[in-house]
Amino acid sequence: MSKIIVTTQKGKTRELKGESGSSLMEILRDADMGVAAICGGVCSCATCHVYINGEWGKKLPPRSEEETDLLKELESYDPSASRLSCQIEFTEELDGLALTVAPEE
Amino acid sequence: MTRTIVIVGAGQAAAQAIQTLQANEFDGKIALIGDEAYVPYERPPLSKGLLAGEIELEKLFFKKPAYFAEKGIDLRLKTSVTRIERAAKRLKLDDGSTLAYDQLLLATGARVRRISIPGADLSGVHYLRGIDDVLGIRAELAPGKRLVLVGAGYIGLEVAAVANKLGTQVTVLEMMDRVMARVVAPAVSAFYDQVHRAAGVDIRLQTGVVAFEGDGRVTAVVTDKGDRVAADMVIVGIGVVPNVELAKDAGLAVDNGIVVDDCCRTSDPDIFAAGDVTNHPSALMGRNIRLESVQNAVSQGRAAALAMLGKPEPYNEVPWFWSDQYDLKLQIAGLSEPTDEAIVRGDPATRKFSVAYLRDGVFVAINTINMLKDFLPAKKLIAEKRVVDKTKLADPNVSLKEL
Numbered sequence: 001m002s003k004i005i006v007t008t009q010k011g012k013t014r015e016l017k018g019e020s021g022s023s024l025m026e027i028l029r030d031a032d033m034g035v036a037a038i039c040g041g042v043c044s045c046a047t048c049h050v051y052i053n054g055e056w057g058k059k060l061p062p063r064s065e066e067e068t069d070l071l072k073e074l075e076s077y078d079p080s081a082s083r084l085s086c087q088i089e090f091t092e093e094l095d096g097l098a099l100t101v102a103p104e105e
Numbered sequence: 106m107t108r109t110i111v112i113v114g115a116g117q118a119a120a121q122a123i124q125t126l127q128a129n130e131f132d133g134k135i136a137l138i139g140d141e142a143y144v145p146y147e148r149p150p151l152s153k154g155l156l157a158g159e160i161e162l163e164k165l166f167f168k169k170p171a172y173f174a175e176k177g178i179d180l181r182l183k184t185s186v187t188r189i190e191r192a193a194k195r196l197k198l199d200d201g202s203t204l205a206y207d208q209l210l211l212a213t214g215a216r217v218r219r220i221s222i223p224g225a226d227l228s229g230v231h232y233l234r235g236i237d238d239v240l241g242i243r244a245e246l247a248p249g250k251r252l253v254l255v256g257a258g259y260i261g262l263e264v265a266a267v268a269n270k271l272g273t274q275v276t277v278l279e280m281m282d283r284v285m286a287r288v289v290a291p292a293v294s295a296f297y298d299q300v301h302r303a304a305g306v307d308i309r310l311q312t313g314v315v316a317f318e319g320d321g322r323v324t325a326v327v328t329d330k331g332d333r334v335a336a337d338m339v340i341v342g343i344g345v346v347p348n349v350e351l352a353k354d355a356g357l358a359v360d361n362g363i364v365v366d367d368c369c370r371t372s373d374p375d376i377f378a379a380g381d382v383t384n385h386p387s388a389l390m391g392r393n394i395r396l397e398s399v400q401n402a403v404s405q406g407r408a409a410a411l412a413m414l415g416k417p418e419p420y421n422e423v424p425w426f427w428s429d430q431y432d433l434k435l436q437i438a439g440l441s442e443p444t445d446e447a448i449v450r451g452d453p454a455t456r457k458f459s460v461a462y463l464r465d466g467v468f469v470a471i472n473t474i475n476m477l478k479d480f481l482p483a484k485k486l487i488a489e490k491r492v493v494d495k496t497k498l499a500d501p502n503v504s505l506k507e508l
Contacts, residue, residue, distance in 0.1 A: 030168060032127045038403050040147040044427040044436055045400075046481060066434070066477055073481035073506070105481075 002095040024085035041086035051081040053098035108133035114212035115139025118380030121406030136179035189355035215345035224317030248272030257284035261342035290447040368417040369409035379405035439470030451501035
């Protein structure tokens with residue numbers, strides 16, 4: 001079983017089951033991880049912001065221009081780690097992925 | 106004794122309230138009552154991906170149906186509340202049963218406004234609010250069919266874009282003199298009008314509808330200009346009305362929505378309300394407003410849950426909305442008024458521009474079209490009620506962060 005290691009805004013660490021074909025946002029939302037994801041995954045609101053831990057960022061598909069345009073305007077933006085979780089589809093290759101939920105803005 | 110929170114209405118506000126209750130480790134009981142056959146789901150994709158057949162139905166659900174049993178949530182679908190008995194703190198349900206509550210959250214949303222003209226009951230005349238509506242529409246949409254949309258609001262135009270891509274011949278009839286008149290500036294209306302026309306959509310402005318014709322099934326729409334528009338199907342999108350009846354019958358304060366404070370508390374200390382159904386204070390506007398939006402439903406769902414938990418956090422967010430049509434991403438923040446000064450940033454011909462709205466020099470709202478970088482900084486300027494330099498504002502190369 002593939003897993004995702006999530007650190008919440010409250011600093012708790014949880015291990016979630018990763019389901020291929022779902023976006024990271026959907027997996028986080030399903031587990032009540034405190035991701036608002038208001039626009040539902042269409043890259044319009046930046047309320048599903050997460051930090052990808054360590055080297056995992058390099059294994060993900062790159063950010064689109066739209067995703068970057070939204071992320072760059074967040075106060076909590078970290079160029080090396082910030083992603084919108086709705087824009088990343090979970091696959092088996094991401095087994096063990098570690099991320100931290102970013103603060104709400 | 107265990108506390109019971111009952112949530113009436115299974116939409117976006119309810120979904121968020123449950124998420125917030127869970128995230129705060131609420132240890133009482135939760136019951137959720139919804140009149141549709143589905144667990145809470147996202148509505149925005151209804152008029153876009155679901156209608157286009159690009160999204161699976163299951164993708165719309167906030168939680169998998171199994172979630173509710175796992176969390177011990179008493180989920181009652183296809184069930185309506187017929188009465189709130191405030192003195193006894195219980196609900197009467199349409200199956201004849203009663204359900205006691207300690208705290209009640211009314212998240213009853215809004216329903217479509219029905220058109221009352223001859224032929225309104227003909228088959229082939231649709232509305233779009235829920236999953237079942239979309240499945241009904243999708244079953245009839247096919248290349249070559251003639252679809253008439255009554256109303257050019259943004260949901261109507263999203264449907265127009267999807268139907269047009271599916272090869273349907275689309276006609277839009279709109280009473281006002283421009284599309285999306287209620288939510289965007291004239292410059293943005295003109296842009297979308299042109300985009301739809303270029304795609305082959307027939308838009309007729311300042312055109313009302315007086316009758317639907319057909320024998321059992323709609324075959325034509327008669328306009329107030331006397332024109333007869335041939336139709337295989339019709340979708341009416343002329344707004345929504347808040348579902349306030351339960352609250353009103355129970356004697357709660359109701360005025361274009363259930364009246365709540367900035368923590369979603371109604372006039373009864375044990376009853377809360379959230380989402381499209383509420384009339385709530387807006388510090389930004391300096392008056393009470395009622396919003397029909399996902400953002401408001403989610404933020405109020407959270408605020409109501411926190412208030413029920415005894416940790417109230419006033420809700421005072423800049424309202425925002427979005428709409429996807431063709432390859433265009435429209436984002437709206439703030440509430441503009443027709444008298445606001447509209448300043449265009451960028452060239453609409455590039456399909457990437459924004460329109461900022463000033464009221465007495467104060468930045469009050471924005472529409473961005475494929476201009477994502479303006480959206481979040483604009484929200485901040487709006488929240489801060491910032492007076493901005495107009496010349497800089499009109500220059501799309503100046504970041505809104507520098508204003």
